[in-house]
Every structure is written in structure tokens, then in C-alpha cells.
Amino acid sequence: MPFALLRYGLRRAHRPFDDIPPTPPLRQSYDVAIIGGGGHGLAAAYYLSHHHGIRSVAVLEKGYLAGGNTARNTTTIRSNYLTQASIRFYREAVSLFGTMSQDLGFNVMFSQRGQLTLAHSEATMRSFHLRAEMGKHAGTGVEVVDARTVRELCPHLNMDEGGQHEVLGGLWHKDGGTARHDAVAWGYAKRAAEKGVEIHQRTTVTAIRSQGDRVTEIVTDRGTIRAGQVLQAAGGLNGQIAELAGFPLPIRCFPLQAMVTQPLKPFLHTLVSSANLHTYLVQSSRGEIVIGGGSDPYQLASTRSTFDQKEALAQGALHLFPFLHNVRLLRQWAGITDMTPDYSPIMGASPLANYWLDAGWGTWGFKATPVAGKYMAETIATGRVPDIIAPFALDRFDRFALLNEMGATAASH
């Protein structure tokens, strides 16, 4: 790759190239139809076409490519979860990000600079010890650190000594990082399209027809297609799409709001997060401070932003870094998070034999983009659910085999 770049740079005549081809007309039938052209759906298309030789794939996207939650998350990549099943899964996600730019020949700007979660109480410290031990057992880089180490890792942080939110210590996750969310989706789309995957933007699925326990046809506003296998990866609309397929999902939707400031000189090397203040911050490679993530307190399907959420986020950010008080906000947005009862995703089989789920990604979906795509592709190609994603099956709610990850995030829920 570096040599290709060098060659391109030294060439006199620069030919422009299209990363992602325009939307072609819909064919009548495909081996695989993927509902949702976000990171997850595109990653699955990439793995199907590159690793399993399945090239007759249509990705159906209602809006534009990766314009939903792939564009609206806060790009945190980490594996400091609590249950063994989750840690194993997200650990592979982090390692796939490590080689993604090379694998795709597309710079996703993965920056593995560590994530620091702050404890403002003894109770939080105790829960961090549990998470650290569970993480070490599963082989992820996570440890509890004291206040002094926190100050060394993040010298600009307000330790609030003697105050209400005094920093007593933290959970230091050195494997944590961030990447450019758009590039992840574009990279997968580009490489999948090279192998013949068709990406249909502005194509809304309006009905899903089935016979017995098999999906036969997918009706869109641009025509009807037949598909051998179907993958649902529709982000905030997962509940509605599953309803079209004829079954309910244990999902409730809440908007998650975030914002970015104007670019500043680099001062914040690590990702900093505080569950007590419901705030996390990361400085992007452009210098902007990304501040997340406040969930609206009640169910909503609208991506409007509210002043009170912005105020709460700003309050948390100013508490941690008071010198940000004159900094201006550049952009703010909301994404619809499809929350599950146990804060873990739903992957694998559905009540229909040839219809597969990659849903319930709530506030934790971006980091899982490569690993979910990899194993959903394997599931579709082989018809068998791999071990690593088996614990995330939809039927875990009937078996009361929940994977509780409620404490493993700083978003306010």
C-alpha cells in the first residue's frame, strides 16, 4: 500500500477514481440481501465477497451510505466489558481495527491511545476492580489506576480534590482507541463493490414477504427482489424492519445526543469518560473535542437535538476540563439507539430460517463494525452461528440468559 501511494504521488497525470460506484438498477434476485447500508451491513458485504466468495449481494440503504448511526456515533473502540462473552467478542473487534487500514487499503485513522474511565466514588472503584479482573482474565489490556496515575495520564484533568466529583482513580484501558467512522464504512463499501456487491442507496424496504418460515421477497420502493439469505442491520429502524418481517424484537429506541467543539491544539491524548457525569470526551485528529453522550430520558424516534441535553453534556465537559468554557460548539446531532434490555446486541438466528439479525446495537455498535460483519458473513455463508456470537442470540430473552452490560458505558442510561 505505501508503495502504491508513492507511485500515485509521483505520477504526472492523476486519474480520478470513484471509491463507491453509483446505485445500479435493481436485479430480480440476489444470493444475499442486506437491509441497512451502515458500517455493519457493509462490513458483512465485504466479508461475504472477500472471504466467502459470495458476490451476488445487494445492500439496501434507505438514505445515503453510512448516514445513520455510523455517522452519528462518537467513535470509541474498546473492549473493557464485564461478561466473558462480550470481552471475547469486543477484543477481536479492537484487534480487527488494528489491521483494518492495511486490510482495506483505506486509511481509517485508527488511533489506539487508550481510554480512561474516571471513578468519583468508592462504589465505582469497586465496580472497576471487578471489570479489570474480568478483563484481565479474558486477556484484554485493562487495569485499575490510582488518582496519581490518572493525573499522569491526563494532566489537564480537573481532579476536583475535596469536591463533589473528586477523582479517586480510574479504569485504564490501554487497548482503547478511536477511528474515523466514515472511512470505516467507505473502506468496506469500496472493497465490497470491487468484488461485485451492489450498493443501493435511497432504496427503502417497504415490505418483506415470506412463505412458511422462509423469506421469499423483499419489496422496496424501487422494485421487488428475491434473496436466498437476508441480513437485517438497520440500526435505529431495526424494530420497524423486524415488524415487516413479522416478529417483534426486544428493542426500545432512545436518541443519543453528542456534539463537537471547534478545533483546538492537541491536549487530550486519551479518551476520557465519566459515568457519574454522563460525559465522555475525545479529541479527534482534527483537534475537535467530541463530547458525548446524553440519552434522552424517554423513548423517541426523532433525531432532533435538545438544548437541555447539550447543556448537561457541556456541564459535564466543563467540570472535567474547566478551561473549555470559551470554546464554541461546531456541530451537534442525535442518533436513534436501538436499546436492548441487557445492553448487549442481538446477533444470529431469527424466527425465520433464512433471515439473520444484526440488531440491538444501542450505544455500542461502532466498535463492533468489523467483528459483527465478519461473523454475520460467516453465519450467512455457512448457515451456522459461530461460537463467538452464539451468546448474543435473540432467544436468550426466553431462556433468561441475559448478558448484562449496563455498567460498561458512560452514556446516560
Place this chain on the structure above:
Amino acid sequence: MKRLTCPMNGPRDITEFQYLGPLRSTRAEDPSAVTRHLFYAGNPIGPLVEWWRHRPSNTVFLAERHTGTDRIIRTWLPDGSETQNA
């Protein structure tokens, strides 16, 4: 600031209220109904009937709200068993 009308106290700032989630009905003797009650709540893009609590007065009541527009359609006090309130 958004306001919600408490059936006991009239229109109040929405930050005074606690959201208790969509109305669900259950029958303890039917296991699948219990699973539904615990994990499968209503998630429409449209009108949704849900429980709210006014914190200062501890008034628990029902509200119908449109989840697409966030417009509150009506609020009322529950009366009788759970299934009669929908």
C-alpha cells in the same frame, strides 16, 4: 423547556417527571406473557401509551405521546386494573 401536564398538578416542567416506560400488560400464569412483559415493550413510531411519575408529588399516571413528533396527546390517572387503562 418542555412541559408535561400532570393530572393532579397541571402543566409542569418535564424535568420534574420520571419516565417509567410503555404500558404493558401481563398474566403471571402464562410464561410467554411474562417474557413479553419483561423484555418486549412497545416501540412504535407513532402514539405510545406510557407510565410517568411526577416526582415531587409522587403522582403516577398515564400519558399518550407521539414518538415521532414528541407531542403529548393526553394524560390521565389510572383507574382499575392495568388492562383497563390502555
